[in-house]
Amino acid sequence: MKATRSHSLITALSALTLIAAGCGGGGSSSSAVNPTSSLNEIDTSGEPDGVVPLPGTVDARIRAVFDKYSNLDAPGGERIHFLGQPGVSDERMFRVKAIFEQLVTDVPGSALGAEKGDVFDAVAALDTTIVVVEGQQAFDVTDAPVASFVAFFDGLYASVDCSKVVQEGSPEYLNPDPAIDGTLSETSGILLRFGLGATIPQFSAALTAARTAAEIQGIYQPESAQPQGLADSNYLGLILSVYYGVWAHDPSSQGTAGTADVYDFCDRDAMAAGDPDAIALIESFFSPRQSFPAYLSTSFSGTFEMQFDPAIAYTHRSRYLERVGFRGAVTGRINGNEFDNTFLGGDLADQFEGRGGNDKIEGDLGADEAFFSGPRAEYTIVPLDATVTRVSDTVAGRDGEDDVRQITRLHFSDMIIDL
Numbered sequence: 001m002k003a004t005r006s007h008s009l010i011t012a013l014s015a016l017t018l019i020a021a022g023c024g025g026g027g028s029s030s031s032a033v034n035p036t037s038s039l040n041e042i043d044t045s046g047e048p049d050g051v052v053p054l055p056g057t058v059d060a061r062i063r064a065v066f067d068k069y070s071n072l073d074a075p076g077g078e079r080i081h082f083l084g085q086p087g088v089s090d091e092r093m094f095r096v097k098a099i100f101e102q103l104v105t106d107v108p109g110s111a112l113g114a115e116k117g118d119v120f121d122a123v124a125a126l127d128t129t130i131v132v133v134e135g136q137q138a139f140d141v142t143d144a145p146v147a148s149f150v151a152f153f154d155g156l157y158a159s160v161d162c163s164k165v166v167q168e169g170s171p172e173y174l175n176p177d178p179a180i181d182g183t184l185s186e187t188s189g190i191l192l193r194f195g196l197g198a199t200i201p202q203f204s205a206a207l208t209a210a211r212t213a214a215e216i217q218g219i220y221q222p223e224s225a226q227p228q229g230l231a232d233s234n235y236l237g238l239i240l241s242v243y244y245g246v247w248a249h250d251p252s253s254q255g256t257a258g259t260a261d262v263y264d265f266c267d268r269d270a271m272a273a274g275d276p277d278a279i280a281l282i283e284s285f286f287s288p289r290q291s292f293p294a295y296l297s298t299s300f301s302g303t304f305e306m307q308f309d310p311a312i313a314y315t316h317r318s319r320y321l322e323r324v325g326f327r328g329a330v331t332g333r334i335n336g337n338e339f340d341n342t343f344l345g346g347d348l349a350d351q352f353e354g355r356g357g358n359d360k361i362e363g364d365l366g367a368d369e370a371f372f373s374g375p376r377a378e379y380t381i382v383p384l385d386a387t388v389t390r391v392s393d394t395v396a397g398r399d400g401e402d403d404v405r406q407i408t409r410l411h412f413s414d415m416i417i418d419l
């Protein structure tokens with residue numbers, strides 16, 4: 001176990017030095033205390049989203065900068081740590097972790113991503129710590145506590161800027177001109193530099209080739225020359241964001257994406273037509289859908305739409321979501337899309353409409369309701385066990401077979417049924 005671990009550490013470290021040149025010290029003096037040793041024993045099981053306050057047992061150099069913690073367990077048993085600054089909300093902290101987890105979740109049938117355990121393990125073997133910072137100013141390396149943290153971690157951390165995390169259902173997400181969500185871009189860059197790049201060289205080679213080809217064709221014009229590792233991770237972050245609809249509302253009205261219109265396509269269809277190498281690259285490793293659990297922001301009320309509607313800007317993004325829910329006292333209605341959705345209810349009375357696909361609707365606490373398109377007579381309602389009821393649409397291609405759990409009432413077009 002130890003031998004394997006130090007081997008992958010060395011492999012990953014040389015990859016880091018190579019890929020992320022200039023991103024912190026390369027020295028890994030063996031005499032130093034492992035910076036994550038005081039994080040390893042933190043118990044996060046008491047919180048449903050696994051985000052907990054940083055306990056007093058944690059090294060003071062960490063506590064001077066951060067006050068919340070979460071983690072992900074890689075299949076090999078190592079851990080990826082997440083630290084959050086005081087101004088980072090639990091929901092954003094969770095979203096960063098959930099999106100990172102999605103990136104290392106297996107994508108069955110994909111050429112390079114069907115079994116991602118090695119990539120996940122490679123990131124965790126480095127004792128990688130992802131720090132979610134309030135903003136660039138709040139993580140200024142010239143501030144003494146930050147400088148002390150940075151020296152302690154000796155380059156083995158990566159930061160995500162919380163101000164670039166755009167929560168589903170937040171005002172900036174629902175806005176007619178939604179804010180650009182940087183979460184995918186930042187987390188994919190970390191994944192590339194801390195594991196994917198070194199573990200799957202075919203992916204790295206294809207990435208460099210796709211970026212270079214796009215630059216030669218003039219469809220991708222980054223502002224200035226960058227070291228290869230950074231150039232590749234910037235390109236990956238941008239094409240992934242385009243692929244998942246972050247730029248599809250076309251903020252510049254030029255059909256382009258990226259700061260200063262660096263990329264000639266703003267949505268998945270345009271990219272498939274104009275930059276098929278980018279699509280092939282993404283789909284060799286990443287899922288066509290966003291499978292992380294997207295909990296609507298604490299500020300949300302009303303109806304959240306997951307089906308694409310050109311009149312609702314945020315549906316350019318929500319169309320790719322599979323799992324959406326309410327947490328705690330946040331409530332409202334969620335209308336699903338054609339995927340097999342999972343809906344997660346909160347403490348109050350929530351409403352869900354699965355629409356196409358075989359959906360899972362879990363109301364949790366409160367008098368929760370599920371909605372269906374047709375009249376009662378066109379559905380069968382069969383209890384699967386003590387807690388789950390299957391509502392099957394007998395009209396093909398409409399509502400599918402939806403499994404409801406902790407749902408009080410079923411709404412059909414002609415009547416309401418109490419369960």
Ligand SMILES: [Ca+2]
Binds near residue numbers: 346348349363366367
């Ligand atoms: Ca509920």
Ligand SMILES: [Ca+2]
Binds near residue numbers: 339
């Ligand atoms: Ca659905």
Ligand SMILES: [Ca+2]
Binds near residue numbers: 354357398401402
């Ligand atoms: Ca359905």
